[in-house]
Amino acid sequence: MKKVLIPTKLDKVAQDILKANGSYTVVQDDAGDAVALCKQHPDAYALIVRSEPVTPEVIDLLPKLKVVIRAGAGFNTIDTKYARKKGIDVMNTPGANSNGVAEEVVALMLADARHLIKADASCRAGDWEKKAFMGREVAGKTVGIVGLGNIGRLVVRRLSGFDCKFLGYDPLISRDRAAEMDVELVDLETLFAKSDFVTLHLPETAETKKMIGAKLLGLMKKSATLINCARAGVIDEAALRAVKAEKGLRFLNDVYPKDEAGPKSVADIADIMVPHLGASTKEANAKAAQRSAEQLIEFDEKGVTSYIVNRDIPEGLDEEYCVLANTIVKVCRHMLGKDVTLKGIETSFYGTLKPFGNWLVVPVVAGLWDEFDRSIDPKAALKILEGRGIDYVNRETDDRKGFASSITVDLTASVDTSTLRQVSVRGTVTEGIVMISRINDFEKLYFEPTGHVVCFQYKDRPGVVGRIGAALAEANINIEDVRHSHHVPSDQSMAICRVNVPVPDALVTKIAKEIGANVSFAATF
Secondary structure, three states, X not given: OEEEEEOOOOOOHHHHHHHHHOOEEEEEOOOOOHHHHHHHOOOOXXXXXXXXXXXXXXXHOOOOOOEEEEOOOOOOOEOHHHXXXXXXXXXXXXXXXHHHHHHHHHHHHXXXXXXXXXXXXXXXXXXXXXOOOOOXXXXXXXXXXXXXXXXXXXXXXXXXXXXXXXXXXXXXXXXXXXXXXXXXXXXXXXXXXXXXXXXXXXXXXXXXXXXXXXXXXXXXOOXXXXXXXXOHHHEOHHHHHHHHHHHOOEEEEOOXXXXXXXXXXXXXXXXXEOOOOOOOOHHHHHHHHHHHHHHHHHHHHHOOOOOEOOOOOOOOOOHXXXXXXXXXXXXXXXXXXXXXXXXXXXXXXXXXXXXXXXXXXXXXXXXXXXXXXXXXXXXXXXXXXXXXXXXXXXXXXXXXXXXXXXXXXXXXXXXXOOOEEEEEEEEEEEOOEEEEEEEOOEOOOOEOOOOEEEEEEEEOOOOHHHHHHHHHHXXXXXXXXXXXXXXXXXXXXXXXXXXXXXXXXXXXXXXXXXXXXXXXXXXXX
C-alpha cells in the first residue's frame, strides 16, 4: 500500500477515490502543521497540497516521496528543481479552477453595475437611497476579453445569456475558433476603445508586465469597467490611478502582488476588491481534489505523465536543441508581427534530432507564448494547440539535404479574413551556440539570437545598413554584431543587428519608415 499525505483543507473526494482504488492509504489532516505531519509519516509515497510550501526541508523529511501534486494550477510554492534532483515528479491540475474564476468575473460585473455592495450597507443602516444607487444593465453591452484561454472562453459562455457582444484579443487563437465562440478578434487598442467592460485573463510575464498602461486605459470609454482576476502585475497602477480619475472608470480587482493580510496598494482605486476568491468555491476545490486523485492513479497504473511540471530532457538530447527549437519559433512570431492570429505550425527535425521530434514539440509550442509550461507532456501541448484552432504538422525529413541536426519551423497566420502570412526559419547548434541559418529566402545568416536584437527587411539598395547604424548611434545604441543577406530574385535584403540595449518600438518604427522596410521588429532573446 502506498501512503498519500494530504496536509491541507481539500475536499474528501480525493481521499475517497484513492481509498476505493485499494492501492493507497490516505492521511489527511489540515488541523496541524504540514511539516509536523511529514515528520510523523516519513514513509509517504505521495503528497497532495494546495498552497502549502513544499520546500527542500519538507522533501528531505520524506525519503520515500515520489510524487507531489498541487491541487490547482500554480505551483510556485513547490521547489520543483529540488524535487527533480531527488527524483520526485511534481504535477498540477490546470483548469480545475477555471469556472470559479469565470463566475467571479460575472459576479463582480453585476455587483458593481447595480451597486449591490454599497446598497446593502445603506439598507442595513436603515436608509432608503434608490436614486443614489441607479445602476446600469450588462445586457447588450460590449465585453472585451484579453486572453481566450480556459477562463476567457468560460466568461463568454457564462455571459452569453446577457446578449453581449464579445471582442477578444489573443494572438494564439485562430479567427475560425474565435468565431465559433461568437467572439470577434481585434487588436488591443480596438478592444479597449470599444468595450464597456474589459476583463483580463493573461499571465504576468516580462512581456505582459504593466501591459495595461496609460495608452490602452486612455482609449477606454468614459465610465467603462476594468476587471482584473488574472495577475496584479499586468496593470500599471500609476497609469490606472491617473486615467481612472479623468474618465470615471470602474475598477474591480481580485489579485495582488502577494496573497496576504495588510494594506493593498490599489485600495484607493478599486471600486470592489476581494481577497483572491476566484478559485475559492466548493466545486473548484472538489474538482481539484478529484483530479489530484485521478492523476495519481493514472500515473501509477498507466504511466500518464501529461501533468508533470518538472520533467527531465530525454537522454541523448542536448538541451541546446530545446533552446534552438524554442528560439526559432520566437523568431517566427516576431517576423509575423503582433496583429496576426496563428493558423498552423509545421516542423522539420533533421539528422540526430529526428528521434526526438515528438518531445521537441513542447519547446516549439512554448516559443509561442512565455507562460506556457515547458515541462508538460507533448500530447498535452498538442491538445492546447487544438483547443486554440492551430494545426500542427511534423514533416518527414530527408537527410540527403545535408541539414544535419537542424530544425526548420514554418508558421502560418491570418492577417485578416482573406490574407495569410507565412514565415519559415531554420537553425542549428554550432560549437554549443544556437544559430539561425535561414529566415524565409535569406540564406547563410548564421546569426546568434541572444540579447537585444533589431531586424529590418527592405528593398535592396546602397547605404541602407549605414542609415540603420546611424539612427541607432544617434539614439546611443551600439551595434555588437550585424548580419546582412540579399535575395536576388526578389531584390530584398535583410539586416539583423544585435545591440547593447533594447531598441524602443518608436525607434524601430522611425527607422522602418525611413528605409521603407516591409518587415521590422525588435526583440530580446
